[in-house]
Amino acid sequence: MLISKDLIKKHGLKTDEFSKIVKLIGREPNLLELGIFSAMWNEHCSYKSSKKYLKKLPTKNKSVIQGPGENAGVIDIGDNDAIIFKIESHNHPSFIEPYQGAATGVGGILRDVFTMGARPIATLNSIHFGSPEHPKTKNLLNGVVSGIGGYGNCMGIPNAGGEVKFNSCFNENNLVNAMAVGHVNKNKIFYSKAKGVNQLVVYVGSKTGRDGIHGASMASAEFDENSEDKKPTVQVGDPFTEKLLLEACLELMKGDSIISIQDMGAAGLTSSSVEMASKGNLGIEIDLDKVPCREEQMTPYEMMLSESQERMLIIIKNGDEKNAEKIFKKWDLDFSIIGKTTNTKNLDLYFHGSKVANLPITSLSTDVPIYDRKWKKTPLPKKEKNLVNYKKLKILDSLKKILSSPNNSSKEWVWEQYDNTVMGDTVQKNGGDASVIRIHGKNKGIALTVDSSSHYCFAYPQFGGMQVVCEAWRNLVSVGARPLAITNCLNFGNPEKEIVMGQFVECLNGISDACTYLDFPIVSGNVSFYNETNNKSIEPTPTIGGVGVILNLNNMVSQSLKSINSLVLVIGKTNGHMHQSELFREVCNINSGPPPEINLFNEKNNGLILLKLIEKKLIKAAHDVSSGGIILALTEMCLLGDIGAKIKINSNNLSNIEYLFAEDQSRYLVEIDEKDQKATFNILKENDIFYEMIAETKKESLDFDKEFSINLKDLKKINTDWFTKYNEIK
Amino acid sequence: MNSSVIVFPGSNCDRDIAVALEKFKIKNKMVWHNETNLPKSDLVVLPGGFSYGDYLRTGCIAGKSKIINDVIKHAKKGGLLLGICNGFQILTEASLLPGILLRNKKLKFISKDVFIKVLNFKNSFCSNYKDKNIIKIPIAHNEGNFFANNNLLDRLEDKNLIAFKYCDIKGDINELSNPNGSSKNIAGIFNENKNILGMMPHPERSIDPFLSSEDGSLIFKSLLK
Numbered sequence: 008m009l010i011s012k013d014l015i016k017k018h019g020l021k022t023d024e025f026s027k028i029v030k031l032i033g034r035e036p037n038l039l040e041l042g043i044f045s046a047m048w049n050e051h052c053s054y055k056s057s058k059k060y061l062k063k064l065p066t067k068n069k070s071v072i073q074g075p076g077e078n079a080g081v082i083d084i085g086d087n088d089a090i091i092f093k094i095e096s097h098n099h100p101s102f103i104e105p106y107q108g109a110a111t112g113v114g115g116i117l118r119d120v121f122t123m124g125a126r127p128i129a130t131l132n133s134i135h136f137g138s139p140e141h142p143k144t145k146n147l148l149n150g151v152v153s154g155i156g157g158y159g160n161c162m163g164i165p166n167a168g169g170e171v172k173f174n175s176c177f178n179e180n181n182l183v184n185a186m187a188v189g190h191v192n193k194n195k196i197f198y199s200k201a202k203g204v205n206q207l208v209v210y211v212g213s214k215t216g217r218d219g220i221h222g223a224s225m226a227s228a229e230f231d232e233n234s235e236d237k238k239p240t241v242q243v244g245d246p247f248t249e250k251l252l253l254e255a256c257l258e259l260m261k262g263d264s265i266i267s268i269q270d271m272g273a274a275g276l277t278s279s280s281v282e283m284a285s286k287g288n289l290g291i292e293i294d295l296d297k298v299p300c301r302e303e304q305m306t307p308y309e310m311m312l313s314e315s316q317e318r319m320l321i322i323i324k325n326g327d328e329k330n331a332e333k334i335f336k337k338w339d340l341d342f343s344i345i346g347k348t349t350n351t352k353n354l355d356l357y358f359h360g361s362k363v364a365n366l367p368i369t370s371l372s373t374d375v376p377i378y379d380r381k382w383k384k385t386p387l388p389k390k391e392k393n394l395v396n397y398k399k400l401k402i403l404d405s406l407k408k409i410l411s412s413p414n415n416s417s418k419e420w421v422w423e424q425y426d427n428t429v430m431g432d433t434v435q436k437n438g439g440d441a442s443v444i445r446i447h448g449k450n451k452g453i454a455l456t457v458d459s460s461s462h463y464c465f466a467y468p469q470f471g472g473m474q475v476v477c478e479a480w481r482n483l484v485s486v487g488a489r490p491l492a493i494t495n496c497l498n499f500g501n502p503e504k505e506i507v508m509g510q511f512v513e514c515l516n517g518i519s520d521a522c523t524y525l526d527f528p529i530v531s532g533n534v535s536f537y538n539e540t541n542n543k544s545i546e547p548t549p550t551i552g553g554v555g556v557i558l559n560l561n562n563m564v565s566q567s568l569k570s571i572n573s574l575v576l577v578i579g580k581t582n583g584h585m586h587q588s589e590l591f592r593e594v595c596n597i598n599s600g601p602p603p604e605i606n607l608f609n610e611k612n613n614g615l616i617l618l619k620l621i622e623k624k625l626i627k628a629a630h631d632v633s634s635g636g637i638i639l640a641l642t643e644m645c646l647l648g649d650i651g652a653k654i655k656i657n658s659n660n661l662s663n664i665e666y667l668f669a670e671d672q673s674r675y676l677v678e679i680d681e682k683d684q685k686a687t688f689n690i691l692k693e694n695d696i697f698y699e700m701i702a703e704t705k706k707e708s709l710d711f712d713k714e715f716s717i718n719l720k721d722l723k724k725i726n727t728d729w730f731t732k733y734n735e736i737k
Numbered sequence: 738m739n740s741s742v743i744v745f746p747g748s749n750c751d752r753d754i755a756v757a758l759e760k761f762k763i764k765n766k767m768v769w770h771n772e773t774n775l776p777k778s779d780l781v782v783l784p785g786g787f788s789y790g791d792y793l794r795t796g797c798i799a800g801k802s803k804i805i806n807d808v809i810k811h812a813k814k815g816g817l818l819l820g821i822c823n824g825f826q827i828l829t830e831a832s833l834l835p836g837i838l839l840r841n842k843k844l845k846f847i848s849k850d851v852f853i854k855v856l857n858f859k860n861s862f863c864s865n866y867k868d869k870n871i872i873k874i875p876i877a878h879n880e881g882n883f884f885a886n887n888n889l890l891d892r893l894e895d896k897n898l899i900a901f902k903y904c905d906i907k908g909d910i911n912e913l914s915n916p917n918g919s920s921k922n923i924a925g926i927f928n929e930n931k932n933i934l935g936m937m938p939h940p941e942r943s944i945d946p947f948l949s950s951e952d953g954s955l956i957f958k959s960l961l962k
Contacts, residue, residue, distance in 0.1 A: 428949075
């Protein structure tokens with residue numbers, strides 16, 4: 008069969024890429040082989056636009072056991088305990104079919120974690136939608152939240168929160184980034200690298216159907232008005248089967264018959280077999296007649312490109328197959344020996360007795376083109392001069408407006424749909440700075456957070472990228488955790504556009520600088536380009552998932568105020584940075600200007616000293632100051648603890664509104680006992696930390712001089728009403 | 738005391754309840770759904786989760802599974818039987834408890850801490866709640882909306898077979914304190930002999946000071962008496 012130009016284009020390949028393929032294999036590929044190339048050479052699987060820059064990121068420190076390149080990253084938290092985690096996007100499918108897209112996003116990332124031998128102990132997610140008024144938003148929000156809950160609840164893995172945001176730039180491209188975290192004994196980690204010739208290639212899990220064909224290629228192109236037609240490329244999930252697969256895999260992993268294991272995620276059987284062979288520098292031979300199929304008369308093309316869920320590929324020691332099969336049969340799962348490892352370094356596929364594909368593994372892995380795309384710098388926006396009107400705003404009115412805005416409203420409506428207490432180790436639930444999950448049976452825990460700030464990144468990508476990493480670091484510190492490492496999900500538009508590529512390069516520079524300085528390496532992640540519809544791209548949105556450790560859970564803190572008559576301090580200096588703040592965006596409708604800049608020395612110093620104060624038991628509550636500034640942070644502390652506060656401002660340089668709403672970085676609010684004042688101040692002074700008193704706690708209301716006093720019950724209502732009203736069934 | 742926790746494909750609170758039982762020194766065995774004989778047990782627990790993927794109806798397939806015959810025998814002989822969440826759904830599907838659990842009124846999964854009032858202390862599960870009858874405990878379910886016709890509701894009330902009702906922090910039982918639309922705010926019920934208890938809230942998730950509540954502990958302490 009002759010491969011036409013049209014066929015090449017339909018497979019998402021460029022003409023010059025096709026010429027390279029012909030050169031690599033010395034002939035034209037057949038249709039099946041073309042499909043395989045399209046699955047491996049697309050942006051989603053190959054990282055061809057991003058690889059050059061990803062290579063420069065800091066990925067190591069003393070706690071990293073495994074950095075990027077495996078199913079997920081692995082860090083050491085002491086006593087033989089390791090944490091395996093990763094975040095991944097499922098943006099494109101979730102826009103086409105929100106429930107299934109989000110559900111399979113959760114399913115896919117969970118498999119990445121248990122493939123490596125870990126029992127998943129938490130999931131988190133960062134989800135972004137268009138403006139609430141946009142006709143699609145309500146349906147997408149409800150579908151995505153139900154999908155995330157539907158999958159995770161059935162799996163019995165607690166949801167540790169994350170973020171839910173709205174911004175009109177996501178009107179036609181929502182984001183669904185799912186993170187999974189697992190726990191494993193560090194001596195029982197499984198990898199995907201195949202070893203040895205003539206070992207058995209085993210297929211386990213669900214049967215292969217016709218769903219998700221070309222899913223990865225679909226996620227490597229922008230949308231247009233016909234995106235609905237792409238529904239068949241979305242996979243359909245079955246969390247029940249995944250739960251069985253999880254238990255069966257963990258049971259098999261107790262023994263030593265597994266040589267290597269890889270889940271079938273994007274590009275299904277194709278990418279799992281190629282990745283395993285490529286890492287082991289081996290060949291692989293598959294008899295497609297042995298692949299368990301859900302439907303009759305499936306073709307090799309469909310089998311190799313299906314993205315049916317809940318499937319794994321395992322290389323098992325020759326001779327151990329009987330024992331392995333017994334385990335999978337017990338859990339009512341398919342188990343089929345479909346091939347073997349070879350020394351040919353080729354992917355050889357057989358169907359009905361004849362060879363239907365024969366490709367060098369290198370042509371699908373190391374020979375994939377890498378692009379050095381052109382990029383353009385985003386100029387640093389200037390501060391608007393002559394802005395004075397905002398200084399006349401009423402503080403309480405502004406607070407109310409921000410507190411009731413979709414982005415700052417309480418997300419209880421969302422969290423309540425996710426099981427967050429299953430497994431009995433959730434010691435700090437979603438809704439705080441970071442969630443804390445106890446390591447089962449021990450007195451230590453891990454803190455987890457997911458953060459992003461698309462409007463900062465859009466305004467000036469380098470500052471934005473740096474800010475997201477620092478925000479994650481701060482959230483972990485706020486619960487008393489030592490930040491250890493991060494995973495990132497990089498959501499951008501079309502990288503073939505210079506401005507988008509520039510946003511990517513500069514966000515990564517900011518991320519890299521912050522990670523290096525804070526010794527906070529990146530151990531896993533993914534890149535999602537082409538978040539674009541009809542030529543309109545999303546704002547650049549790198550999402551950072553952070554993990555920290557609390558070695559003694561008795562030292563954990565939370566953001567809720569604990570008692571009346573204690574003091575609240577601001578740690579870190581407030582300079583009055585107003586551009587890109589919630590006050591400017593939500594209240595004044597000013598979207599221009601630069602995001603706040605970060606001094607990494609202060610960031611690290613403030614964080615580490617706060618940890619020291621926490622470990623010395625001087626801190627009763629802590630909360631980082633982020634969007635909305637001091638006043639929003641204080642209000643959140645009051646609402647969570649059901650304790651009021653009387654604000655007292657001691658700064659003379661700024662107007663009250665600037666002081667309370669500015670979004671300068673590297674700041675925390677902390678509650679301390681009056682008796683601990685001296686000890687706390689001494690440590691802060693010794694370490695050159697800037698601090699100021701901001702409030703005294705009291706009963707039931709938030710007060711500010713003679714300007715206002717408002718009951719917490721009223722504030723709570725303002726904060727929770729929006730979600731309930733928006734989603735009411737009429 | 739010896740207990741057995743039945744593990745169905747899709748159970749996901751089996752480990753949690755086993756941890757809780759062992760914490761309170763109850764000797765526990767896990768029993769796979771395909772077994773036909775229960776080991777010697779004073780207490781059998783049907784755990785929470787999504788047995789058989791909730792396919793057909795929640796608890797329906799589990800209610801007809803191989804091990805259930807022996808579980809029914811155990812209960813008929815007066816053995817203690819506790820069904821939590823999906824376990825409660827299984828108990829109603831196996832006709833060991835009356836009534837049925839419908840989808841939550843607002844058609845959404847609900848996961849949160851609620852308050853419940855303990856209404857009957859004269860049984861093996863709740864005797865320790867005498868001094869603390871308003872407790873905080875988590876729920877996490879999609880089908881927890883207990884439904885019964887008026888005759889049955891009257892019978893449950895008359896015979897004092899309602900174990901728990903959803904309430905607020907002060908113990909008031911009203912529509913606002915009803916999270917899922919259950920008839921009469923019912924969160925758990927007994928059979929006539931009070932050796933079978935079905936409940937939607939999760940006592941096994943509220944057993945130590947690091948969790949949001951410890952109030953579930955008293956069930957296990959009561960069992961030990």
